[in-house]
Amino acid sequence: MSKISYIQPDGNVLAVDAAPGTSVMHVALVNDVLGIVAECGGNTMCATCHVYVDAGDLVQLPEMEGDEDAMLDCTASPREPNSRLSCQIKVPAESAGITVRVPERQV
């Protein structure tokens, strides 16, 4: 098990267990994490599961695909270099954990 830490805009942190291979979006929904809307259910269609990945954790993730890149141009909160769609981030097998920041707005 790895840990995913979700940091809310107000600084609140929720750290939860996550099985390798599950998506950061899925783990957020199951644990009722605030601010992950996931309107399309994880199909890279809506950009409402936007997160900012901790810079140190970004390197352990595979490069994003073109469709995720296209969707990130349409986020409600500004896109940053560490922006990702949490539906496309799978918890790596060899990982102590990932920390992500939840944006102010998803819609």
Place this chain on the structure above:
Amino acid sequence: MSEARTVLTGQDAVVIIGAGQAGFQAAASLRDEGFAGRITLIGDEPYLPYQRPPLSKTYLAGSLDEEGLTLRPASFFERNSIELLMGDTAVAIDRDKQEVKLASGRLVGYAHLILATGTRPRPLVAEGADLAGVHILRTKDDADALRPCLGDGSRVAVIGGGFIGMEFAAVAADAGHEVVVIEGLARIMARSVSPELSEYVTAAHRGRGTRMLLGSGVQRLTGDAGRVTGVVLADGETAAADVVLVGIGVLPNAELARDAGLEVANGIAVDGSLLTADPRISAIGDCANYPSAHDSGRPTRLESVQNAVDHARHVAARLTGGSYAAYQKVPWFWTHQLGLNVQIAGIGSADDDCVLRKDPAGEKFSIYRFQSQRLVCVESVNQPGAHMLARRMLAGEVRPSPAQVADPGSDLKALLTPAV
């Protein structure tokens, strides 16, 4: 009857009939907008609100489990004080008393009622339609009944080449089954997509070995000892089948509204702000027939996640903010078949002029559909960037001309960026 209010207060109760994507979103958005009154969400299925799109895709294929299907865990509804009445059915609306009657006998009063009753599959009227092995696909129970049939090498017949039928055909073909699709019209997904896209997707299914019988009616289904064995076509040929999926469209669940005296015409009739003739009753999602700004104000009933979600948000904003602005969102939807990511923005018509714009690298293209030189719809295959751009273009007035789309050297994105 109390006086109709434009903005609800914390003393008011909202009742939502239907706990699908639209009903769920209405409840969630009311809380997002700060509504503090009582919210009751009524659903006739005995499950927490769940997503329907995966039922014909990843859930059916087995790559998404039940937990992944659920929209939110129970804790979400508790935290937001959303009362869930699951496994109960609304049977009548008393508009004078502002009260909903449930099958259990329970009465629930409302200051505002949101109808999010959805649709149900159109039944196949043919001899043998009730044989074992003949399925429909709308609910989780339907998918659970269908899933085991995909375990062993079966002969699968799909009656109806709409989205559900074609998505199921794709999953069945991927699982190694022998698949035949029987469509009464001359092309698949004809109500929603251009002839060009129909043709492309048809070729993809044929390439996977699926038999595509277009313009082909169904006479009856044959059976042996109560189980289906085949589909007899209008021309007399029989397609052998162990499993039959019927996907011939849906009927809006509008009976509750009709019985309550509300106007019903291909769904529950609402105005531009998604309100029925009763100022205390709104209708949203698949069941609502509204004048669409994206279809020349024509009465429009759409069946999609986007439509459900955006309708719900619109009504929540009206109930909490009092604005009766018209709903304006660009319709969009998607289908995944055989590795193709098909995304559609806007509403096309049969007589559109279509312009193809292809990415030279691989199987990526979009079909731009025009009405009198005005862009009204874009269908993208494996081109999410073009799809997102289309959504933005269709939301505004700056739209490319057919000539600009046809010119592979033109930068469509630059059109939306104001010149510095």
